[in-house]
Amino acid sequence: MHLARFPRYQLGHFPTPLERLDRLTEDLGGPEIWIKRDDCTGLASGGNKTRKLEFLLADAVAEGADTLVTQGATQSNHVRQTAAAACRAGLACHALLERRVTNQGADYEAAGNVLLDAMMDCAFDFRPAGLDMNAEGQALAEDLRAQGRKPYFIPGGGSNPVGALGYAACAEELVYQADARGLKIDALVHATGSAGTQAGLLAGLYAMNAPIPVTGISVRAPRDRQIANVHALAAQTAELLGVRGELPRDMVDAHDGQVGPGYGQPTDEMVDAMLLLSRLEGILLDPVYSGKGFAGLVAMIRQGRFRKGQRVVFLHTGGSAALFAYGHLFNNQKAA
Numbered sequence: 345m346h347l348a349r350f351p352r353y354q355l356g357h358f359p360t361p362l363e364r365l366d367r368l369t370e371d372l373g374g375p376e377i378w379i380k381r382d383d384c385t386g387l388a389s390g391g392n393k394t395r396k397l398e399f400l401l402a403d404a405v406a407e408g409a410d411t412l413v414t415q416g417a418t419q420s421n422h423v424r425q426t427a428a429a430a431c432r433a434g435l436a437c438h439a440l441l442e443r444r445v446t447n448q449g450a451d452y453e454a455a456g457n458v459l460l461d462a463m464m465d466c467a468f469d470f471r472p473a474g475l476d477m478n479a480e481g482q483a484l485a486e487d488l489r490a491q492g493r494k495p496y497f498i499p500g501g502g503s504n505p506v507g508a509l510g511y512a513a514c515a516e517e518l519v520y521q522a523d524a525r526g527l528k529i530d531a532l533v534h535a536t537g538s539a540g541t542q543a544g545l546l547a548g549l550y551a552m553n554a555p556i557p558v559t560g561i562s563v564r565a566p567r568d569r570q571i572a573n574v575h576a577l578a579a580q581t582a583e584l585l586g587v588r589g590e591l592p593r594d595m596v597d598a599h600d601g602q603v604g605p606g607y608g609q610p611t612d613e614m615v616d617a618m619l620l621l622s623r624l625e626g627i628l629l630d631p632v633y634s635g636k637g638f639a640g641l642v643a644m645i646r647q648g649r650f651r652k653g654q655r656v657v658f659l660h661t662g663g664s665a666a667l668f669a670y671g672h673l674f675n676n677q678k679a680a
């Protein structure tokens with residue numbers, strides 16, 4: 345793997361820290377728990393889309409684009425980071441926001457990521473739930489082209505092989521950090537949605553021959569569909585990286601026990617897991633992605649999936665800007 349073969353636009357602060365969570369480890373009484381802080385990528389409050397956007401934005405600039413077009417749910421962290429990336433490169437940004445969640449109160453369409461999108465001069469239009477949002481986004485890009493603009497379309501979550509290169513880079517960064525400290529990683533766990541994060545990690549680990557098991561905690565799709573989505577994109581990403589051989593399907597592991605009533609719908613386990621981490625370690629998660637991902641890790645530990653002495657890494661993918669759209673979940677919480 346030689347990532348410098350691909351154009352890259354520097355947007356983030358890398359490497360992100362890899363830290364041991366002593367108080368959480370003690371509290372849960374199981375494996376040693378570490379955290380990879382991709383919530384600290386630095387781009388307009390950070391998160392996992394920054395790594396993908398370094399490769400996507402470079403591709404857009406190479407094509408001579410003047411406008412980034414993308415799509416996401418109303419409280420999309422991806423749209424917020426794309427808007428920031430566009431600002432950095434002096435491009436316009438136009439996003440479509442899907443009303444996938446409509447029962448979370450008045451702040452949901454005005455606060456959190458939506459507020460930040462507006463601050464970064466991102467034009468956005470809403471769409472009802474259930475449309476093919478990537479098709480909608482491509483249609484918008486074609487309209488803009490007809491008006492003389494030069495749009496570059498980024499699919500939801502930045503999840504295509506070019507974007508997933510960002511997580512192949514993260515796999516490389518994580519393995520170097522762990523090796524430098526003599527840290528053998530027994531498992532890597534994170535939230536998975538549009539699949540690019542897990543696909544890029546798997547492609548990178550496969551390219552490096554680094555056998556670290558990765559478990560994605562689904563925030564939306566049932567397990568089988570999520571595994572198929574991740575595998576398809578991981579195989580395409582490995583091919584783009586020039587890796588020989590077919591990425592094995594049994595590298596892909598996903599759980600769907602944390603989805604609850606659906607995408608962006610709170611669960612008690614997510615709220616408990618978020619408060620556990622904030623109160624023991626002062627680290628903030630989000631209700632849609634990293635909170636459910638972390639709840640998945642806590643459930644695995646409580647089910648005894650890991651031995652004492654094993655080391656598990658939670659990849660913190662960010663998202664805390666969305667907290668301000670879900671204030672009703674937490675503003676009645678008092679210290680125990």
Ligand SMILES: *Cc1c(COP(=O)(O)O)cnc(C)c1O
Binds near residue numbers: 503536663
């Ligand atoms: C987008 C996102 C994810 C999921 O990453 P995918 O690459 O879409 O699977 C996880 N956590 C946060 C905070 C996100 O914004």
